[in-house]
Amino acid sequence: MTTLAYDLAVIGGGPACGPAARACREAGWSVCVIESGLLGGVCPHTGCNPKKILMGPAEAVAMARHLAGKGLAGEPRPDWPAMAAFTRTFTEPVAPWLANDYAKRGIDVLHTRAAFTGPRTLRAGEKTIEAKKILIAVGATHQRFDFPGVEHLATSDDFLALTRLPARIVFVGGGFVAFELAHLATACGARATILTHGDAALRRFDADLVARLVAATESMGIAVRFNSPVARIDKESQGLCVSGPGFSLAADMAVNAAGRPPQLAGLGLDAAGVAATRSGVTVNDQLQSVTNPDVYAAGDCLNSPYALTPTADLESRVVAANLLGTPTAIDRTGTPSALFTQPPLAMCGLTEADCQARGLAYVKKEYDLADSFPWQRLGETVGWSKTLVSPDNDRILGAHILGHAAEEVINVVALAMRQGLPASALRQGIWTYPTCGYYLRYMF
Missing domain, CATH: 3.30.390.30 (FAD/NAD-linked reductase, C-terminal dimerisation domain)
Structure with missing residues (x-):
């Protein structure tokens, strides 16, 4: 097995990777990025960017409906296949651009999975990586369910990659993803249902404004069902049957839109002595592991109050400052x-x-x-x-x-x-x- 040595190894190639990797490389450090998926992470490929691009026509439709009879006649018709094709013009260039950028800078990219084998060593495919410092920037992943028929539950990635929009869609979850995608699907002609297992939705937001949004959501024709955990999904001749206590819904697609836990499984954190909880890697205010001073964490895999692209970028810049000798505490004020x-x-x-x-x-x-x-x-x-x-x-x-x-x-x-x-x-x-x-x- 080949052994490679670096000053900094970054596990994950998303928004929490770039600022730290580039800053350390510019300072003369040898740097590698280990990413098993697409460079750029969730946001530009299967998250913020494609979602917002698809919402452009949906927003136009909503505005046209609001202005009907107020000087605007007729209504634009969403063309989902064309929307999907337009979206790909933004998403497909991202990974090649980043690969080229890193190559120009002299940052090595290893397209494989990584796992700790010691406090400062990693196994990356057929290679062993020895690094003076390691940044964990692996992001988050989809929530896992274990009810019967879970194999019929699509992910938000699957929804955003659709080339044609199904007629009936059930979104399992009561947070950001469920509401955004349900509004998008409805504006484009689908019939959407939101199933949340508890008695409230969008818990991070103010309850009074959430109540107003839920009312607006229902006025659009979206069914919002509280206290409705999914018990099973069955494949039937006409699609899917999503059922739980007191409900049974026919659907063409069921989407996992529940919360996204940190993607830490299989990283071998115990081998590195890196403490973590279900909420993510445990760090101090300089984003340094509290149990391994040579390991840092940034982004959605971090135990922090936010899982946003701008905070991932901020955290990566804070990690870079600390790695390069300028002690800097994270300050998320005004996020x-x-x-x-x-x-x-x-x-x-x-x-x-x-x-x-x-x-x-x-x-x-x-x-x-x-x-x-x-x-x-x-x-x-x-x-x-x-x-x-x-x-x-x-x-x-x-x-x-x-x-x-x-x-x-x-x-x-x-x-x-x-x-x-x-x-x-x-x-x-x-x-x-x-x-x-x-x-x-x-x-x-």
Whole structure:
């Protein structure tokens, strides 16, 4: 077995890999990236990017429906095969581009699986890797189920790779993936059902705005069923039968849209003495393993409050700084999250329940966005904001926005929070009128 030595070995080639690998290589380190799948990871191939590309026509359809009778006649018709072909023009070039970029930089790429064999050694296919430092950046994977007929449960990857859209789709899960894909499928003509095993959905978001989104979801014709764990899936002559306590649903496709756990199985963390929980690798504030100082972790495989592409990038840059001798603690202040439904839901900071659990005093302000000009002009009927501000120092504690352009407006709030700006800075800002952002002055 061939032995290769590197200053840094990165396990995983997604968003949490690139910044650290490039920075260390630019500093003169020898670097290898070990990736068994496509370089670039989930986001550009089977996650954020293809999902958002497919949503373009879906958003156009939704806008056309809102403006029907208000100056717009007729309705655009989604063409899923054409949408899928357009999506591939974005996804297919990613891995070759990254491979070329890494080659130009002198970063070796090994297309195989990796597993620890010791604190600083890895088995990568037929090679042994000895590395002074190792970064775990393997991301997350699909939730596993063990009910009868689980082999008939497709993944979100399968859904995003469809060249034709099935007529009846059941989404198993009550989080980001289930709601986004159900809204997408419905806008494009499918009949969608969301099955969540508990009594609530989208638990990371503010419960009041989630309730408004669920109502909007159901008004689109999407069935949202709570307390509905799947017990089995049966293959029948006309498709699938998805059943559980008190329900039995006919479907052409059932999609695993449940949470995504860290992809740590088979990594041999015990051999390296790397501590981890079901939530991910356990690290200190410099993203260094608490039990093996030569190992770091970044991205969705990390035990952290976020599993987002921007935080994976941030974490990778923090790892690079620490590896290269500049002690840096991770600071995720002002991290926004967005749910790309129709309409979108966005948040930054604490929810009202978070403030109550922490005993924080707060001033709450709610605002009806659907009753305001930028949303009315588009025929929008759903829109709301809730902001939470400290009464002591005007510090922004949290912001929650439901409605058209929420994912863009929240970026302004996130920047204000990260830079420590008070809510008064948003109230007193001079904003372009008439835009959605202009209404920040009324949201706070």
